[in-house]
Amino acid sequence: MDPNNRWVVLINQVPWDDLVSLFNKHTPPKGTGRPPLNPRVLIGALIIKHILNLDDRGQLPRYM
Template structure:
């Protein structure tokens, strides 16, 4: 896996990841996907993280992809 390397503990995204209430966001996210039909949902942490990055960096969807690909 590409993300198995240890990240710098001072990395801004690592610091942020420690204070975000991931389980609360996941519960809110998954309650809207009770159907067993259609494609499976994406991981709640992934979706929440992308939205957080998008708003912190004040960018569009393509900008978020570019930012994520840098790491």
């Protein structure tokens, strides 16, 4: 990967371990059901969503 890519640069700036610890602290593990997604994937998706100003469907919001 290109080390100058904006997402690669961002990866190196995010305190992943701190965020995952905080996420896990507020979302206790479940004993049943489907295994949870990796918290880094969830956190990364939220960061990208907000940086690109996307709605929950991945589209730019329409303003009136």
